[in-house]
Amino acid sequence: MPDIVLSSAVRDNLLSLKQTASLQSITQGRLATGLKVNTALDNPNSFFTAQSLNDRASDLSNLLDNMGQGVQTLRAADKGITSITKLVESAKAIANQALQTSSEYERKQYTSQYNDLLQQIEDMAGDSGYKGKNLLSGAGNELEVIFNEDSTSNLTVNAVDFTDTSLDDGLNLDDLDPGGTGTSSFNINGGVATLDLTGLQASSNLSDLGDWANGDIVSVTDSSGTTTFTVGATITTVQDYIDALGDLSGVHASFDETTDQITITSGLDNTLSISKDATGGGVATDGGATGGTSTTLSVTPLTAGATLISSGGFQAGDTITITDGNDFEPASIEIDDETTVSDLVSFLNNVKGLDATFSGGSISLIGEVSFDITSDNSDFNRTTLATASGTVGLTAAASEFKTDTDIDRTLQAINAALDELRSAARAMGTALSTVEIRTDFTKHMINTLEVGAGKLTIADMNEEGANMLALQTRQQLSSTALSLANQADQSVLSLFG
Incomplete structure (x- = not known):
């Protein structure tokens, strides 16, 4: 190549074309990448400054993902607290x-519903x-959210424990004792x-009977002892x-003036014996006009179809x-002549909580x-002559909703739990915000x-596009100039005809 000699004009045009091609290459690179600084060679200061800025942006982007997950964790806890608050308010409504x-039975049912809500x-x-990560499950579930690259700016959200409602530092709501049976x-x-x-007759004196005298003693005996009446003192007339x-x-007595008989109906659990002695000068009798022996009144268990008034513990008109x-009085029934044992059992079974x-x-x-x-009949459920009470008592362990005081105590605990929930909601809300x-x-x-x-680093596409058009024009002009320069050299050939 050194042996080839080019004119000055040709060399100048060639140099111009090379420079234009180089600029076109640079411009094409900017247009292709969109960057005016692609490497440190393009502009060291801008390149490394931009790289530092992008690195920090990348680090913050990674932290942004962590923040987003923290937001979701807090939202889950906040939704949990909101729903738990509604359940606690339902528990308050039950109380x-x-x-x-x-009704003690209804209150017992409410204790079960209350305990179900706590679960x-x-x-x-x-x-x-x-x-x-569960911010409502206590220790070990704390949430830490980092806000900057060196972790000097962060937020720690402490967990609360609502997974056990009985915890003193939580809701402090204990299950209620539902009682027993x-x-x-x-x-x-x-x-x-x-x-x-x-x-x-009913108005007659007992001493009108031949074997009866004032001072005689009538004795009524069962397994619990003897009750006595003195003729002319305790009892005078029929x-x-x-x-x-x-x-x-447990005994009912009536007199029939047609037959001159006292009918005694017993509901006791044992045999009753009636007799009169001769203490006042009369003659010992069976408690009536017949002499010599006592009257024995034996009882047998009633059947389901038997009427209640066939027992000495019941009379028509009694109210059970x-x-x-x-x-609290859940039920009552009035006995009539046709009320049977089966009717009484059915009545008892219709009472809620009683079988x-x-x-x-x-x-x-x-x-x-x-x-x-x-019963308003004092003979009801009297098992012996000495029975002190005819009440049928059934004792069951009481639920913790039995009394108003019990319920008020529970309501106080519920109100405190609601305060705790609101406090936790505020804390979670502040952290979330x-x-x-x-x-x-x-x-x-x-x-x-x-x-x-x-x-x-980013190139101006409008500017780079204009540059490319200008360079293309320059290239065309340089090519034309080079052609003209070559033509000038070729004019020498004309001398050789």
Whole structure:
């Protein structure tokens, strides 16, 4: 090549073409990449400054992902607290409903519903996690959100524990004792005996009988002891005798003036013996006009179809009343001549929380709460002459909603739990707001860094496009100039004809 000699004009045009081609290459690279600084060789200061800005933006982008996950964790906890609050408010509504009734059985049912809600609260707290992090599950679930590259700016959100409602530093809501059941039973027996008082009326004196004298003693005996009446003192007339017998526990007495007989109906659990002695100068009798022996009144268990008035513990017009441990009266029934043992059992079974069965003359009871069965007839359920009370008592362990005081105590605990939930919600809400604000700030910061880096390295496409057009024009002009320069050299050939 050194042997080839080019004119000055040709060399100048060739140099111009090379320079144009080089500029075109640079411009084409900018157009292709969109960057005016692609390597450190293009502009070291801009390149490394932009790289530093982009690196920081990348680091913040990684932190932004962590913040986003933190936001979701906080939102899961916040939704959990909101739902748990609704369940606690439902528990409060149940307690208030229990307060509106005096029925011990209904209050017992409310305790079960209340306990079910506490279990749902624990389950919901356990389900409020996100990606293995649950801010409602206590220690070990703390959330740390980092906001800058060197971790000097961060937020730690402490977890609360609502997975066990009984925790003192949590909701402090204990399961209520639903109470227990109780059992009882009572027998329904019946037996009838008659005493002949021949020739007497209800108003007649007993001493009008030939074998009766004032001072004689009538004795009524059963397994618990003997009750006595003195003729002419305790009892004078037939009516006095009837009234005295009728006042005995578990015994009903009536007088038929047509037959001159006292009919004694017993509901006791044992045999009754009636006799009169000769203490006042009369003759010993069976308690009536017949001399020599006592009258025995035996009882047998009633059948399901037997009428209640065939027992000395019942009379037509009696009212049987059931009350629970809160003195609430869930039911009552009035006995009539046709009311049977089966009717009474059905009545008892219709009382909520009370189950009754009948077998062998005995009614067996199972109660979910305490019940008392009473009658306005004092002979009801008197098993012996010495029985002090005819009440059928059934005692069951009480639930923790039995009394108003119990319920008020639970309501106080619920109100405290609601305060705890609101406090936790505020804390979670504040943390969530902080993370969201920092997330928004980080997004803008990343944008600022990337825009700043772009200003140092991104090419102006309009400018580069114009440059490319100018360079293409220059190239064409340089090519034309080179052609003209060559033509000038070729004019020498004309000298050689």
